[in-house]
Amino acid sequence: MPSINMIAARREEKRRGERNLRKLLYGIAGESGAVVLLAVVLVGRIVVMQGQVGDLNDKLAKLQPRVTLIQQLQSQTAALMPKVQTLDGAKADTLFWYGGFYAVTTSLPAQTWLTALGTGTAPGAAAPTPGASSGEDPTLNISGVAMSQAAVGEAMLKMNQSHALDHVDLAFVQQQKIGMTDAVGFQMTVHLRPEAATVTAASKDANPKDAKTADAKGATHDANS
Helix, strand or coil, X not given: CHHHHHHHHHHHHHHHHHHHHXXXXXXXXXXXXXXXXXXXXXXXXXXXXXXXXXXXXXXXXXXXXXXXXXXXXXXXXXXXXXXXXXXXXXXXXXXXXXXXXXXXXXXCCCCEEEEEEEEECXXXXXXXXXXXXXXCCCEEEEEEXXXXXXXXXXXXXXXXXXXXXXEEEEEEEEEEEECCEEEXXXXXXXXXXXHHHHHHHHHHHHCHHHHHHHHHHHHHXXXXX
């Protein structure tokens, strides 16, 4: 009896070992298949990425002439920028002085003539920059002839109301004759308004309601401060 039981136990142990071996082989086979599948997927993705990289390289090669042209244009633009800034500044200065001259001439009443016109600053002051928002204002020194002192006063009144002009200082008015006709000679210093102030004044006159609202808001802000 003991010998029969030992044979059965050994057979059972052998069958158990065979089952464990089959499980181990199945596990190894499954893992190997997973590794192979993963390797195939990775190889496929590598091939796809290499194809995309090749396409991008082709596109870059086609775009390189345009990139080179853009870089050349940028270099040329940078080289021309100082000249453009200089021309813009000259244009702004020219328009600034033209606006002052035009405002003076359009403020003259009938039978009033200018005999001299020039630019200048206060004695000892540095030359101001046209359109500057601080410092000495650019000025025009004008001399002229009118038929009466009332015409001189009218000219000053119109100049003081002009957007392009800040204020006018009268140097003198004196009696003189033009042939046999009585007249008056005058000399004035016209202070031009800075560009920023000119734009602000013009916008206020164009939109008086908005200007009043802005002034009210400013006053309220100052009061709260």
